[in-house]
Amino acid sequence: MLTVDFGRFPVGHGDRVLDLGCGDGRHAYAAYKHGADVVAADLDDIALKHVRDMFANLAEAGEAPATASAVAVRADGRLLPFPDGAFNRVIVAETLEHIHADRTVLAEVSRVLAPGGLVVATVPRWWPERICWLLSDEYHEVEGGHIRVYRRGELLGRLREAGLRPIGTHHAHALHSPYWWLKCAVGPDADHRLCALYHRFLVWDIMRSPRPVRFAEWALNPVLGKSLVVYARKR
Template identity: 30%
Template sequence: MLSKIKRFFNAAPAVNDLPAANSPTLADVTEPVEVAAPVSEPVPEIDVGLVDSYMSGWLRNDTGELIEGFAITEADTLLDIGCGDGGYAGFSARQGAAIILADVDAEKIELARQHVEASGAKSVQALVTDANPLPLPDAHVTRVVAMEVLEHVDDPAQFMAELVRVAAPGALFLLTVPDELIETIQTHIAPPVYFEKPNHIRIFKRGELAQLALDAGLTIERTTQYGFYNSVWWSLYWACENQTLSPPWHPLIENWRQTWSTLLSLPQGKQIKQALDAAMPKSQVLIARKPL
């Protein structure tokens, strides 16, 4: 069980091992999603999670936005701190940016480096670091991505100060943390190691991420939330003993995937998804900028 739990913290089933940028699963899904496979032929997990993320504003190949409001261009140098095995960094690389990968896990960094180099990045730099301090000069990067990282660090204020130091004036920040509600639910169902170092050592209450950014000297440009689908996915996951983070899926998870696929195919699917994302999101999202 312990090894399964450890894998959890570096996994994101909706975005790791992303398909190519021209994958049909990234088609415009602003209209209700048509699920091609019948119930007897479940949609693959990557399709369900990826379509759900796209409907939440992620992975916009047409605009080069990692999420709406966070565009990446070939002129950018992007730092992905806590990058894991590089799922999101691969999207950023396909926009032609220079990518700096940073994580405490050397094995994950190597996987991320290979993935990003194959995705068309202008250049790739891989750093094994805890960001205390970051081995980068001042004002070096134009984009900073820190997704599902701050809940792991001992001193979020010091961590943010270091990210701000290496960011150039005008740089954009994309910060996400697990939502307070789903984390509180996890206190009742997840194994104790979930909330033990080096895993989640704090729960960010709603509004605390924004205050952390303001205290670091950033200006806030957008806040949002997403991921009801993943909130339920991970909550069910703990009940599925011996379930790995790849198929074949336990029937419980498979049934949830089919249910969500069916919902997204219905005329009111998008409206219901948006309401549930607001009520019980997996993550809080903040886009901020370092002043000029």
């Protein structure tokens, strides 16, 4: 399940891509398959091992071009171990809402991004996320949980402060908003039949991508999309 639209964030042979806060690596895998040289960075050692294994599996299966490269490294976004301008593409997906020093992280993103390079940042959209917070404290008051809810203008302002000029936005994952509202209403850790059924539907959609469901989500994203996606370019 990709939040970034790679039609609006093109990557390919010769591109140097940093996926900061890569988590399970979904965007790093996509960039690698597109032929880019990818660095997936996170602080979760378990997640990084999974990403390394998946990179190896993709290479072995021939799902990534032989000219591409991919590594997973442990790195703190507040002080990245890369030289200035090391990358011409940076992905920061569903990460900033977890970090107190978000301005510091964005300054580091700008530092390691080459002039003219592209960055994409995604965060939970304000109003669907606020409903989750109102329905459940457990949803966000956990170790490593969400510490803030961004308004669109706030995120755009943070990017501009870091020398990154926003060039486009959209919303994604409309069908996931009701699922998380339901989860929060019954309790995030509750074993509820309706949650299980909805989850099965989402997995089916991810695996099969049926056209009617994809069209429905595309139509609902401007209103109901759970994620805000912002594309920006370094001046």
